[in-house]
Amino acid sequence: MQEPKEIFVDTSRCTACKTCEIACAVAHSKGGNLYAALMESPAPKRRLYVEWVSPDKHVPVLCRQCEDAPCMHACISGAISRDERSVVVTDTDKCIGCWTCVMVCPFGVIGRHLETHKSYRCDRCPDRETPACVSSCPTKALIYRTAEEFSHGVRRGAASELVSGEGK
Template sequence: MPNYAMVIDLHKCTGCGACAITCKNENNVQEGFFWSNYVHKTTGEFPNVRFEFMPTLCNHCEDAPCVKACPVGAMYKDKNGITLHDPEKCIGCKSCMIADPYGVIYFNKERPHKFWNSSENAIHNGTSSGKEVADKAGAPIPYYNPEREKTYAGIRPQGIVEKCTFCDHRVKDGEKPYCVESCPAGARIFGDLDDPHSEIIYLISKHGAKQLKAELGTKPKVFYIRSY
């Protein structure tokens, strides 16, 4: 069985945020939630300014604290090393969010995709509402991707958490996660950590890699190489 992991080449990353947008498209992620996210920081004063940008996502830790914390086993490790979530088992206790050191798990406090369920005019004094657009599109949301339903709830209902799945619905068919596929700079590389000939092993060996909060011992599997 493979042990999937990701390398993010910060030197190649342009900070365009395409990963965050396309992830929403692929996984029907609602407003305010970011399975694929980024943080940035500007330091110094002109002309000596430094800008840092770091894409973030679930680290699919080998020793995942969210999996340990879940009282019902709804958060679990798949055989291929991906950390997955079972919406049918989830009780919405948010223990995983408390345990997760990276802030990548989101809780559906309300009914998801409020905008597309609302009959209020989308634009003030306009004529069309989010619900009308969704109805015309014949889908829960206009950009709904039915492929997501293959392995996870297409849209996660109110009362449960959700998170990045490394696009397990694509990976199981031999495809790459959509953020990897859509990165215009080719900054994301996905592969098998246990395969000594994989590209990610080559890159980690060549450049040395940094993991977020590695000191916590969660063994995160998103590796950052070089710098922005």
């Protein structure tokens, strides 16, 4: 089986422009474009959150698809499972809005649709090759790769830094 891709965050590149948040909400709207999304009710919700850490760091926070996902095991209605993409998904038909998942998610990334009384979270954009947030990020702070590819990139970056350091 091919290793699933993950969304990685390079916080050094994030400028908190929040383009990803808008792209996420639009991607999860009925109309699928910004203008239609603005008029929709219930308002489309973003599923990642660009947060600020004092003094000058910005961190896009989103579902990490935990290996032993606490939300999945805690769910009292069997609504949360892992799909064939290895993504933790909430079945809205089964969700009863008890918010147990909200209580146990250590990342604080499970939202609540108050209108429909259902929880929601990053679904990794099942209909897209690349999640909307990643495609939209103008500074490439969001990276969609397998863990292996990502760590390879990190190692290569570190190595080239070492080499350039030695040259000095």
